[in-house]
Amino acid sequence: MSHRIIFHIDLNSFYASVEAADDPSLKGKPLAIAGNAKKRKGIVVTASYEAKKMGVKPPVPLWEAKKACPDLLVREPRFPRYREMSAKFFEVLRSKTGLVEPVSIDEGYLDMTKYLYGKHPVAVAQSIQQEVLDTLGLPCSIGIGPNKFLAKTASDWKKPLGIKVLRKRDVxxxxxxxxxxxxxxxxxxxxxxxxxxxxxxxxxxxxxxxxxxxxxxxxxxxxxxxxxWGIDSRPVDPESAEEFKSIGHSRTLPEDAVSLQDMAPVIHLLSNLVAQRLHKKYVYASGLQLTIRYSTWETIQRSIRLPYPLSDHQTIESCAKELLETSWNGDRVRLLGLTGIDLIEKGSAVKQLDLFSYQKDKEEWDRDEHVRQLQERFGPTAVRRGYYK
CATH class of the missing domain: 1.10.150.20 (5' to 3' exonuclease, C-terminal subdomain)
Known part of the structure; x- marks a missing residue:
């Protein structure tokens, strides 16, 4: 697989850019996208570059972001719109090459080796960047390299609206x-x-x-x-994206559940199973989807955006319980399902640690890591997190 030409394309401040594309009055202004924007406990999930320059660094509490940037404009997320724009973005990419591998909702790899048609890679990247900007109003950065790792590294170096080439000899x-x-x-x-x-x-x-x-x-x-050493033999695989769009599990209850207490152990189990698979696939989930099937066989699905991309079972369980409490109508439940959605490769996202809770975060990570190591060595059922009522 020598002499490959790989592009990594990353939409800049995606959610904020979509809002600015739909409402031009927001362009050039400090903008944050925050869940529960009407509440002080809301979390900023994305910020425009103007906001970042003022010290808004997602994910942070909304009150902290406004303290750093008093003129901050805030919009609540519109996930259906973001998915729609993401689909259009990947349509543009697929018009350039038959080898497109989405990594998340706003970034992907392109193998352009056989699709340059004699043109210089930078010229092709410039034309793609301009088309995405002209047709969708979305700025993007493009990294070019002989493999996925170097292309990804290059795109991270030039934001926003940058194009960077990183060759193996530059490593x-x-x-x-x-x-x-x-x-x-x-x-x-x-x-x-x-x-x-x-x-x-x-x-x-x-x-x-x-x-x-x-x-x-x-x-x-x-x-x-x-x-x-700049070595990465992973191919750009369009099918691999289909495998990792989501990771989920479901369980039919032995008896219909009639209370949140009845469902709590199942949520605990599903959260652990999802977290284990996220770790195994080396990805984070940006959101959760809950499936509830009632005794009448009526089935509903509700989703929530996580405060930051994550894979730890404790936060997944907490968010899943919150989603269940707001989604359950009180009828008898026969099945529950939990799915991690909008997956992101580890290394593509970070959690900002809180000054007063970082030690707790570290201890929690250590415990999870010990459990995973024991499961890898002795099997998945050898040890599990306990459930306490």
């Missing part, structure tokens, strides 16, 4: 001096472990050695080593 000069957490796929905890091994930069990862990284981090250590 030692441009990537190696960077802190290891700048590598796509390395989160805060992995970076912390690396620093304990005196690995501070991407160059240190490359020098540390593949075998030693594998002994500490398992197969992910091998992937880490390859990325540090």
């Amino acid at each position: 030692q000069r441009l990537l190696w001096p960077l802190p290891c957490e700048e590598m796509h796929g390395i989160g805060a905890r992995t970076a912390e472990k690396l620093k304990q091994l005196s690995i501070e930069t991407i160059g240190d990862i490359a020098a540390y050695g593949e075998d030693k990284l594998k002994s500490t981090f398992g197969s992910s250590g091998g992937r880490m080593f390859e990325k540090a």
